[in-house]
Amino acid sequence: KxxxxxxxxxxxxxxxQQVTLSxxxxxxxxxxxxxxxxxxxxxxxxxxxFSETQRNKGNFPGRFSGRQFSNSRSEMNVSTLELxxxxxxxxxxxxxxxxxxxxxxxxTRLTVL
Amino acid sequence: xxxxxxxxxxxxxxxxxxxxxxxSFPSSNFYALHWYRWETAxxxxxxxxxxxxxxxxxxxxxxxxxxxxxxxxxxxxKGSQPEDSATYLCAFTGSARQLTFGSGTQLTVxx
Numbered sequence: 001k002x003x004x005x006x007x008x009x010x011x012x013x014x015x016x017q018q019v020t021l022s023x024x025x026x027x028x029x030x031x032x033x034x035x036x037x038x039x040x041x042x043x044x045x046x047x048x049x050f051s052e053t054q055r056n057k058g059n060f061p062g063r064f065s066g067r068q069f070s071n072s073r074s075e076m077n078v079s080t081l082e083l084x085x086x087x088x089x090x091x092x093x094x095x096x097x098x099x100x101x102x103x104x105x106x107x108t109r110l111t112v113l
Numbered sequence: 114x115x116x117x118x119x120x121x122x123x124x125x126x127x128x129x130x131x132x133x134x135x136x137s138f139p140s141s142n143f144y145a146l147h148w149y150r151w152e153t154a155x156x157x158x159x160x161x162x163x164x165x166x167x168x169x170x171x172x173x174x175x176x177x178x179x180x181x182x183x184x185x186x187x188x189x190x191k192g193s194q195p196e197d198s199a200t201y202l203c204a205f206t207g208s209a210r211q212l213t214f215g216s217g218t219q220l221t222v223x224x
Contacts, residue, residue, distance in 0.1 A: 058211065
């Protein structure tokens with residue numbers, strides 16, 4: 001069974017630009033969650049999508065948005081990039097049950113200059 | 114804001130030593146406690162998902178216990194090996210479905 005894939009793996013952008021990251025979950029998984037990891041902050045929850053609907057949202061500004069397609073693939077968009085958005089962005093997929101084990105992708109390393 | 118705390122922040126042990134880490138979480142509205150291992154340049158990998166007070170889980174040399182009434186979980190590694198070097202994360206699921214992660218314990222096992 002193929003694991004969770006994320007593209008691109010690395011990205012360099014400048015302040016003010018926008019970026020779109022992609023996540024393909026494990027086949028059959030309907031839930032995709034996104035996390036941001038910055039040094040000293042740990043993994044911070046961004047949002048979760050289940051069956052094309054945002055089911056849960058973390059405490060991030062509206063510049064961070066996402067969507068999920070009918071095949072469960074998900075995209076995350078960050079508009080008007082700031083230096084502080086430089087981070088590793090991880091997505092994780094699961095069956096969608098509360099407390100289900102989540103399977104993580106390799107992440108996208110975003111650098112904002 | 115949920116508070117999930119892990120200690121110690123980092124740990125260096127010799128090969129063959131046994132070690133343990135602590136995860137503290139809110140004792141109210143508990144649903145599940147997860148442990149993940151995150152090796153450098155890899156994805157976080159689930160070790161255990163624990164839901165019942167008193168749960169004990171074991172996978173090889175690694176085991177975990179759970180106390181939901183007082184809000185803590187311990188992760189034990191017996192006879193540490195260099196390949197155990199990683200960051201160990203715990204994550205709490207409460208009334209909300211999302212996982213709230215602690216900041217992790219970085220373990221280095223010296224040969």
